[in-house]
Amino acid sequence: MLAATVVAMTAACSGPKEEAQKVLVVYYSQLGHTKAVADEIAARTGADIEEIAMVNPYDTSFGATIERCMQDREEGVLPEIQPFAANVADYDVVFIGFPVWFGTYAPPVTKWLEGVDLGGKKVVPFCTFGSGGLESSVADLRKCQPNADILDGYGVRAARMDAMPKEVEQYLIDAGFVDGEHSVAEPWGEQHEVSADEAAVFDAAVDGYPMLNAKAKAVAVRTVVDGTEYLFTAVNMPREDRPDQAPAEIQVFVIVADGQAPVFTRVVR
Ligand SMILES: Cc1cc2nc3c(=O)[nH]c(=O)nc-3n(C[C@H](O)[C@H](O)[C@H](O)COP(=O)(O)O)c2cc1C
Known part of the structure; x- marks a missing residue:
């Protein structure tokens, strides 16, 4: 697979600093929400993209998926995933996308992380969720890959996918992956x-x-x-x-x- 080259713009006092980086977007998605975010990121950055595909995919029903996860957990097993085409070692930046399941990344991502070393790479987590779980997932990712430089990442509710493209664009600008006007958050008032x-x-x-x-x-x-x-x-x-x-x-x-x-x-x- 050809490695994509992205020009990263890093805002600095002396003006933007340009630096060529090879960027890979890796994701698992059961129902398509996380795939939509992955596609958006890849389209906007020009990155290569690869899906974590399961050998035996989950049933698409929520109940059956929960049941299978519970059983796997009881047995202490993770689902098998298909061989991965991209050579992660070739990339400087790895976006890793997942649906939040039980407050963390879904098991196929746990399985993928078991077989990869992200040490020395910039890692950008992104996720979709029913209500939340970006922060807890990123904490788990940092424990799992302690030698990677893991950003705080981007997350969006599955119910807010219409807001996602604009938010992803702003996230990529603010994180220095694409050029554009940085957002400035107002400070919160008192609780x-x-x-x-x-x-x-x-x-x-x-x-x-x-x-x-x-x-x-x-x-x-x-x-x-x-x-x-x-x-x-x-x-x-x-x-x-x-x-x-x-x-x-x-x-x-x-x-x-x-x-x-x-x-x-x-x-x-
Ligand atoms: C087994 C399972 C567990 C889930 N656990 C959580 C959770 O802990 N917190 C949450 O906010 N959403 C949870 N969800 C909702 C998914 O994160 C959400 O639907 C996600 O956007 C699905 O992404 P996908 O379309 O890429 O598969 C869970 C869904 C499933 C199937």
């Missing part, structure tokens, strides 16, 4: 007790998401390019179907784009 209006924003954002049963306690607010972003501290109560769960404090990021309904962008547990 304060939620008002009735803020509680209504929170409730509207999480309404209908079955995995959360949360009430907002405190919030910080900031202005973003086309609206307002909220960082809620909330308590997630046991769901009706999981009375054994203990109440847990979570952080929930919510965006209210001008003229639009509130949506949560990620949950940090």
Whole structure:
């Protein structure tokens, strides 16, 4: 496979620094969301791309997938994956994409990571999820590949794929992989007790998401390019179907784009 060459632009006081890097996008995707992000990254960077393909793919049903994962976990096995065509050693930068499963990267990615050394490489994690899990996945990745330079990465809810192309473009600019105007985040305001209006924003954002049963306690607010972003501290109560769960404090990021309904962008547990 031909190695792609990407010109990385790194913002510096003295002006942009250019440096040729070979970039590979590796991903696993069961239902296509992570594949869409991988395709977007590869298209925008000109990187080579390779899928982690399973020997015996999961059933596409959620229940059957959970069951198989549980059984594999009990037996202490990981799923077999197809041989990989790209020689990872040829690349300087490896984007690694996955759906978050059980708060971390899905098992085919664990399997792939077992057989590869990313030491000395820049590694850019990206993921899709129902509610969140980028931070916990990246923490696991750093433990698994301690000699790699692992960035904080990009994650998006499967329910927000329409926002993904623009977010990926901005992420790639901010991380120095493509040229463009860097974003500057406003600082968060003070965390304060939620008002009735803020509680209504929170409730509207999480309404209908079955995995959360949360009430907002405190919030910080900031202005973003086309609206307002909220960082809620909330308590997630046991769901009706999981009375054994203990109440847990979570952080929930919510965006209210001008003229639009509130949506949560990620949950940090
Ligand atoms: C077995 C399984 C476990 C999952 N665990 C989580 C999870 O812990 N947290 C989460 O936010 N989403 C979870 N999800 C939702 C997936 O991360 C989400 O649907 C993802 O976007 C699927 O990506 P794909 O279309 O590339 O396969 C899980 C899905 C499955 C099938």
